[in-house]
Every structure is written in C-alpha cells, then in structure tokens.
Amino acid sequence: xxxxxxxxxxxxxxxxxxxxxxxxxxxxxxxxxxxxxxxxxxxxxxxxxxxxxxxxxxxxxxxxxxxxxxxxxxxxxxxxxxxxxxxxxxxxxx
Numbered sequence: 001x002x003x004x005x006x007x008x009x010x011x012x013x014x015x016x017x018x019x020x021x022x023x024x025x026x027x028x029x030x031x032x033x034x035x036x037x038x039x040x041x042x043x044x045x046x047x048x049x050x051x052x053x054x055x056x057x058x059x060x061x062x063x064x065x066x067x068x069x070x071x072x073x074x075x076x077x078x079x080x081x082x083x084x085x086x087x088x089x090x091x092x093x094x
Contacts, residue, residue: 028087029063030094032056032075043077048084 032040039060046053047066054062064073069089076082087094 024068025065026068026092027063028066028071028073028092028094029061031060032062032077033060034080040077040080043075043080046074046076048072048074 032043032045034040039058040056041058041060043056043060043062044053045056045062045064047064048071052064052066054064056062066087071087073085073087073094074082075085085094
C-alpha cells in the first residue's frame with residue numbers, strides 16, 4: 001500500500017513538471033525568402049546553440065518551438081549566405 005502512494009505521488013509530480021516545462025516555450029513561425037522575394041525551399045532554420053530546428057517547405061515556411069524570451073535563429077541554405085535573425089520575446093511571426 002505504501003508503494004502505491006509513492007507511485008501515485010511520483011506520477012503527479014512528473015505530470016506537473018512536464019506541464020510546467022511546456023508552458024515555458026512558444027512557437028515562432030515565418031517564411032524564408034531570397035532577395036527576389038521567392039521562397040527558399042529546404043532552408044534550415046535552427047535555434048542558435050542547439051540542434052532544434054525545422055526545414056522550410058515549398059512556400060519557404062517554417063514553424064519552431066523555442067524557449068520563452070528573446071531567441072536567435074540561424075538560417076542556412078545551400079548556395080546562399082547564412083543569416084542570423086534575432087526574435088524578440090513578444091514576436092511570434094518573422
């Protein structure tokens with residue numbers, strides 16, 4: 001019986017931690033375009049300093065979960081100069 005209480009408490013704690021961790025992220029989305037305004041297909045968009053990222057679709061669009069607060073995205077595509085973009089905490093679309 002004692003083990004059942006321990007397991008129940010551990011499950012409640014784990015659920016609470018995972019819920020609070022999810023609340024500390026936000027979604028950033030946008031489009032990657034070339035200088036002519038055409039979408040870049042297959043461009044890599046990475047959260048700076050991590051391996052977390054996305055690849056742009058046929059319309060140059062991406063969607064990425066990032067930590068709350070200001071972040072920097074690194075954008076690269078074969079044949080193009082790489083770029084970094086600062087995304088303020090209040091901005092969700094770039």
